[in-house]
Amino acid sequence: MRKALLFVIALFTMALTFEVSAQQRVITGKVISDEDGLGLPGASVLVKGTTIGTTTDLDGNYSISVPEGSNVLIFSFVGLRTQEENIGNRSVINIILKVDASQLSEVVVTAIGIEKDKKALGYAVSTVGEELIQNRPEADVSRVLQGKVAGVNITATNGMSGSGTNIIIRGYSSATGSNQPLFVVDGVPFNTNTNATNGFTTGGATTSSRFLDIDPNNIENVSVLKGLSATVLYGDQGRNGVILITTKSGASKRRAAEVTVNQSLFSNSAASLPSFGQLYGNGFQQQPGLFFSNFGPRLDIGLQTAHPIASSGVANIRNAFPEFFVPNADGTPSTTPIRYDYKAYEDVGSFFFKTGLVSNTSVQVAGSSDKTGFSASFGYTSDEGFIPGNKLEKFNFGLGVNSSITDKFSVNSSFTFAITDLTSPPVNAAFGSGPSGGVPSAFANTLYLPRSIDSANLPFENPNDRSNVGHRANNDQVNPRWLTRYYRDLSTVNRFFNSTSLNYDFNDKFSATYRIGLDTYSENRQSQYNKGGGGGVSTLINTGYYRTVAISNTIWNQDLVLTYRTELSDKLGFAALLGGNSRYDTYSQDGLVSTGQLAFELFRHSNFLQASSRDPLNNQPLQFTEEQRRMGIYAQVTLDYDDYLFLNLSARNDWTSTVEPENQRILYPGASVSFLPSQAFNWNSSTVNDLKLRFGYGTSAGFPNPYSTRNILNQNARAFQNTGGALFQTQSVSTVLGNPNLKPELHEEFEFGVESTMFNNKLRFDLSLYQKNTRNLITNSPIDPATGFTSTAVNIGRIRNRGIEFQATATPVSRPSGFSWESIVNFTLYRTVTMELTDGLDEIVVAGFTDLGNFAIPGKPFNIIKGTGFARDEQTGQPIVLPSGDYQTAAELVELGDPNPAFTGSWINTFRYKGFFFNFMMEYRHKGVIFSNTVTATLARGVTKDPVVDRELTFILPGVKQDGTPNDIQVTAANYFFNQYHTGADESNVFDGSAVRLRELSLGYDIPSSIISKTPFKRASIALSGTNLWFKALNFPPNMNFDPDVLGTGVGNGLGFDFVTGPSSRRFGGTVTLAF
């Protein structure tokens, strides 16, 4: 649209002629836009120091006569960076103009896909261009955005390929509702749910989030609407912010005919494994033994023990391995185990964790005629995880067509089709001693495999029945080598997405757009757990477990938007918009779980004894459907005065289906003002080039999940089976109380911002301050079970969220030689506080467990962590040490800290010289506590590298004895670490999460056109890049190498927990790009 307007201007200006004298040199050439590689019509070319100038023609060509003594041309175009070029003795000068992000004249995409001048916006919008998204080692667009947008907190659930990602924009505004932002792709909503069929304690902690289906390489740009003022037109859907993605298929821009091919290859390895010790082996209290722990004797004293497998308490295992017993005289095995060297063997970090290969191929084809443009893309990603059995494969197809059917009528349509295949070993919460509930996890017992047992080479499978063989006497650990081979979670997603808009311009003032979006996918999940896992999993899973779940999700979205704009006077412009929206979401799920496997490695329900449509792991039915519908009308009026004062008023009225009829309608108003004093008062300062002040107010609402208003009964068709085999069914009033009076929660936000460009555009900054209040907070509130119900959704309480976002872009160095240094700083700070809960309610568990979780407590930071703490002496506040030498646990739960970071920041630097570029991005997170069971699983188990301490000494815990005198009770290293970090209070496992990180690093080279012109290629570049190459959690214990970028509670409102969720990922590799 911008180009179309400028084209008109160009036609007009070309008619002007400039005075030309005969003795001057004539320079010709072409001005090309860096954005699309096409000639730029209407760009101005000026001879420096004169008034002589011209503009380019329709194809971007120009011709200009330069007087004697002048040697510099200035090329400029609105929105692009003005460039000066020495003429020298050239007569042809072709130039590429780049987007100038540092000017307020930038055009950005706002709500409902409306493009606006940035200066007219009274609220913050952050944009991220394709150069910061493409060719990254991560296949998940949200991970690529980590740290790049101030105010947006993105946390990976772990580093496995295909694992879910949590996104929170501007803190939390709902306690039990979703705080995940709305994704809008090419103008229509895109479902990004994390369809966890299990909770984080039954294997669902790292379930994929469905933005995984987006191909980052097909993204043209991303706009992030952070505040409610920006998102009013989306109604309740926009309450957590909106991420607007324009794909290349959906962009209306015409492109030069071009084929671009990218090929990337990256390595993927685990970034946050502990450093393993070499000095001490399996045992406890300095004694050898088949414990989980490594508090045994030194490994270098020539000790031998009975062979661990021959020492198994399980007869099946002993009998399967006669080779581990001393042979009798006749050659048959005796019952005496052979001796086994007690020494340091290969650690799990090297034999189990491996380097995966990530390869991405993407092909973009674009072309256009005068009326029609198209863009087609294909992407293939193969992403191997860093543990065996983890692989993500994606196929992405995109096709976009835009066409002007008549002068007034145009169509723009984008289609994408994605196939996402994920295979992964199961990951489940673990607390340092096996997986939660006996539901397997690849990491649960893995990190503390004993140093004195050669897990890399000992058998892990019983040759007779293929069952698991672990080193412990009870066979109560699933050997990770067995687990990754015989336990797997699979998911296949087939996703179709279309956005089609029809535009009709009635005249130059009035136009109409109709847009329809269809986002539909099927997600087929399987959990295949072979029988024979042993005592490390629940008895049920030990029999063999097979679950198939088919999910289908569809969003139909329609918008009709009428726009009108006119000039009321010379200085006063007016624009209005009126729209209607209807959105219909359906989710349906069906599934079957079988238990009792017959033939090993055969996963068909017919190969199992029992099949049911209810998952016996959590007793939830697998079949259900959910539908919801919302309808809205919205309007927006914009007034601008003399290009320096803009007023924007907007409102949306919504009707939704998830509450009872009397509460279904709600109106959200919003308003914003933008004022540019630099333009109003005509400051022609090179210090302050532009200054904008803005103020925004916006409202939104959050609707409850469907079916929260009416009571139901829970039914169980297989509740009990007696010895005679008779099955009994039950019905029970649901413990969730339906609340017919449930109303939407109301969000309100004020924001103030300052944007400026300074020092000849060398510094640009954007500062936002906001306060967001939520009233009538919908809470899945626990109620006293004495009421007959345990929870109900009610409108109670308030949350207040204040924050600061700051982004500055500086270009400290920009030399004529072509050397430039650009530096971007992002800073995010938010404080979310629970202001009040209804009478009688002291606290709500937001996530986690009732005795260890994130809580909402009035007056406290939202999500504060509570858990068991030390009993403390009333006088001194010192922890109390029991006569056993261990800390006493307090009877009541205590506050263990605020998991919200005090602030986070990132620093992105780009250096360019000739065709080279070098880019790095650092991140810093300040404070915010993390409860870590990885500490329990390594430090408490004594497997981390020494010297943490001299463990042959004894220790005295700081604190006082029960009588108040200073503690003097000596304990062993085993007790010190194991009893405090493992069996003791949760308080020991909470650490400050401050961390510094090198998030991205890349080095690239664009092969110069002088070389390229001799090849069939138009452009070629090569780049090396890496993510998460280095990090340090500043206050974690030594040798943990803990990465706080982990989320043990899965995608949701939980924060600050690591339940041995698995390490983060480090990726490094290269990309080649060719265009022809």
Added chain:
Amino acid sequence: MVSACDLDLQDDPNAVTAATADPNLVLNRIQLDFVNFFNTTGNNGMRLTRMLNQGSNLYEQAYVPINFNGIWTTAYANILNDIKFLEGRAEPANFRRHLGMARTMRAYVLITLVDYFNAVPYSAALDPNEFNPGYDDPAAIYAAALADLNQAKQDFTAAVSSGSPNDFFYAGNYANWVKLVNSLQLKLHLNRKLVDAAGAASAITALVAENNFIEPGQEFVFRYGSNLTDPDARHPRFASQYTPGGGGDYQSTWYMWHLTEEKGFDDPRVRFYMYRQVLANPTDPDQLRCLGEIAPGHYLAGGFPFCLPGTRGYWGRDHLNAEGIPPDGLGRTAWGVYPAGGRFDNNAGQSINPTAGAGGAGIQPIMLPAYVDFMLAEAYQTIPSIKDTGKAKELVGTGMKKSFDYVRAFSIVSQAGVINTFEPLADYNVRVTNYITFVNNEFDAATDARKMYFIGREYWLALYGNGNESYNLYRRTGQPDGMQPGLLANFGDFPRSLFYPNNHLVTNNRAVQKGSQRERVFWDTNPEGNDWVN
């Protein structure tokens, strides 16, 4: 633009609604939840009375409010609320038998809540419009429970009743239900003996006169199945212990010592109660740390068994032991065939596994004829107005006999071959007779003040699997006294009542936490503190 029907999506298409509910299926849930309630409440009582190991160092660490969330939820939000729903459906339909069963179970739940927590919400509870129900006088709740039991009796005997409920306990024999109601009334009145001796005495006398208690063959037990998955129908103790890697509950050193060493001969029930995976004590301190340790001073001073009772592989844990879990899952003593549905100990000394023994087809012994006899014995021995030591002795004898008989009779159903081969019934009965004679002699030899010890001890040994009665017995009579203390010299206050649960405290603005777990329930007028029971 918006038509109402487009937005009419509030009914959950996935669930049963009140209109489509079936009272039979609701009663099924009530029965199963009731059994679950019995299991989880009794767990506390068993551990407090050393019938099972007690983890943690201190009572204060072991009995924190959050531990009781499940009991509170099961009682109110499951059982009592479902009964309220059922009443609304069953009364108009004249489903008297449904109502009788539901009211009997409600009475049991109310009594048990009071026995553990003292004052709890009752009259204002179960009202979705009152989120902050206050406490009722616990004596009034007892009265309400008694009224429920009386009402239930009428429900069971009403001539006209519609519907035929599924009955997990008595398979529709309502005469047995009436006997159960009488037995529960005995329990209720016996608990009240300290606050209303006269009332308790007359009520008990009336019940004895009616002479309609449960008799052998009419045990009020829930019988589990053996199906492993979907549904897991096994006894929960079996399910958590008889896994491929073993593990689960540690048995109590003190209880096992009583079953094997204390009298100088084995209790005939020990091979039914306990299953030894090894027949000799372990010698490796890696598997049992206390092997290398000396008993704490107060154990030595009191002459308590420490670490292992005897030498024959009865391998459990001492009271209030906070240790982690060594690799002993296939070594420690497991639940046997009675009541958990595990394996009979015929000296096989093999590892447990998910299909061993009765495969989990155990029972919850909620009220047994033996218990009735022991309760009556206590009444005759301790309530002055009806004191009759001769009757007490006779009832202890019949109580023991009924217990021995039932334990074997139940177990024989699943493992007749193994049991009969190991010890034929005649041999067993000889040992039973010897045992009873031995106890009778002890009883006779004791002073009158001491006789209650023997009633209490034998009741306690018959109560394996039922912590509710043992906890009440212990607080009511202080017997059997002299129990093994905690490993720390100062192991905290014995909970005379439990703290209110966390899910009640943080949600209800009328909730008031107790000052300490020294606070006694209304019927417990015995001396405060650990000198009475510890």
